[in-house]
Amino acid sequence: LTASLEKWLVGSDLSVTVANIDPGVESPPYTSDVDIREYVDYGEVMNTFGLGPNGALVASLDMAIGHIDDLREEIIETERDYVIVDCPGQMELFAYRNSGPLMVSGLRGDDPAMSLYLLDSNIAKTATGYLSSMLLGVSINIRFGLPQQSLLSKSDILTEEERDEIVQWGEEIHLLEDALDQSAEGLSREYSKAILEMLGNLDTAAGAIPVSAKDMTGFDILYGELQRVFSGGDNLYE
Amino acid sequence: LTASLEKWLVGSDLSVTVANIDPGVESPPYTSDVDIREYVDYGEVMNTFGLGPNGALVASLDMAIGHIDDLREEIIETERDYVIVDCPGQMELFAYRNSGPLMVSGLRGDDPAMSLYLLDSNIAKTATGYLSSMLLGVSINIRFGLPQQSLLSKSDILTEEERDEIVQWGEEIHLLEDALDQSAEGLSREYSKAILEMLGNLDTAAGAIPVSAKDMTGFDILYGELQRVFSGGDNLYE
Structure with missing residues (x-):
């Protein structure tokens, strides 16, 4: 959906930044302007700490919390009308842990969202x-x-x-x-x-x-x- | 929790069967009497179809649906007072897809659950x-x-x-x-x-x-x- 929404907005003469905050996504169907994977390496987290896919996602998100300001800075620098943030789909690991809501509120700052x-x-x-x-x-x-x-x-x-x-x-x-x-x-x-x-x-x-x-x-x-x-x-x- | 609940029930002189229906679990902290992994091989599904961890879990569960009767048969044969069924924790892949509820109702049959x-x-x-x-x-x-x-x-x-x-x-x-x-x-x-x-x-x-x-x-x-x-x-x- 992210790719299509971006396409639609751009087609309506609006500028859009796409941010990916899923550390574990392999090949998203869009080109992200800002990407959490530049700050944490899911595969490396998996190998270094000997974690399974779920554990590595949780650890990567926890580690990413320290880079929220960098991510937000990057987003602001793009100076676009809209920002689409693509979140991890694993609800129990993203929405129902502390790192997910922290990530969202940190990225948002005081901007409308x-x-x-x-x-x-x-x-x-x-x-x-x-x-x-x-x-x-x-x-x-x-x-x-x-x-x-x-x-x-x-x-x-x-x-x-x-x-x-x-x-x-x-x-x-x-x-x-x-x-x-x-x-x-x-x-x-x-x-x-x-x-x-x-x-x-x-x-x-x-x-x-x-x-x-x-x-x-x-x-x-x-x-x-x-x-x-x-x-x-x-x-x-x- | 499964392991502790089993221990508690057995300690209260009740007989218990533990069934694991998470195809992707690596080393559960209990010995399962009935195990979905004997019917579907998560690692093989991953490799054969070139799927990521989530896709492989969904495919394994879908494949396991064909073995519900076997699983139920196995459970009945143990003739125990209680059966603890340990489900996959990935809610969006288990509870919110059709295979999860199908699996649960198939295993249950008409027994109280x-x-x-x-x-x-x-x-x-x-x-x-x-x-x-x-x-x-x-x-x-x-x-x-x-x-x-x-x-x-x-x-x-x-x-x-x-x-x-x-x-x-x-x-x-x-x-x-x-x-x-x-x-x-x-x-x-x-x-x-x-x-x-x-x-x-x-x-x-x-x-x-x-x-x-x-x-x-x-x-x-x-x-x-x-x-x-x-x-x-x-x-x-x-």
Whole structure:
């Protein structure tokens, strides 16, 4: 998604810096202007300390914390309109450890920032999958403390009907309730009611914008949302 | 935790089967009676298909789905009182893909089962960390569709005061609310209120039992909870 979003923004005459902060990524589908791998060598960390892939990622991220100022300096020097920061996908190693949120807040400084949370279309196409993905999104939102927008990624694998249905689940909570009631997985009514009420009360979790890196769709709507948040000063935190 | 829980159960004159379903684990701290690695070879999958660690885990789990019946057969043949199934920790690869829930429901069959969700003491000791961990737990609960108990793992790293405070957050939601209000991270009042209301309405998310594999503490309380769920037929799903 990073590569396509960059392409879309540049195509709209905006300047963009792409920063990679995943030490373990092998060949990302974009050229990063700023890269954590210039500061920590994941392979070397693995070998030197005899760590497995997970341990090496954690250690690399911990080591990278000492270079946040350098990374931020590099980003500022590029003087671009937007910065896309590509984060490691291993949630339990990035979002749920201290180094991930520290990294994000350090890179951000006092600049406006927004977190993009990707729902996998394969999971989100069932009502219970959608519900659990949205809850995970709320949890990650709390960890990072940034305004957050959910994106329905790889939406090209869905039919138009499926895509529309998922978007509507975010807009009208009673449609999601109906879908849950009909689902074969049979979540108890009490349980889903409590969760639906919460999602209804959280404006930030309002819904997912379908995007497709393959078809280059959805970026105009996402950009509108970015504009709204950055100019409106919309913020989850007081 | 698997090793300690097994030890505790055996020490209480119960017979236990330990099953490992993480294809990528290198040297687990227990001897598994049933092991997914006898059916799929993670290293070979990695080499044969030229996959990275994450891709190989996903492919191995997908391949293992074809052997669920064999695994279940093996487990049944051991004829033990309890079965502990150790799952891969990579949530986004296990819980949020189809193979994870399929694996769990296939192994379980129609037998009573309960999911143990581990909160990391390092994260859960702050109010916002606790809140996001509990939300993640609710999300995982939906994915697996089993009655679930949260455990506060590695609780030996906490002081007695910290441990008591976390337990109380689960019992009296207003104490968690107070802690959130005072936290430096400053989650907005509206936001935390909506989430707290939901947690208060979900009996299953009631609280975390502190356990320590190192000190062998908390297992008696956990065992009481297992008994209650298995005999009472307590079930999240209708």
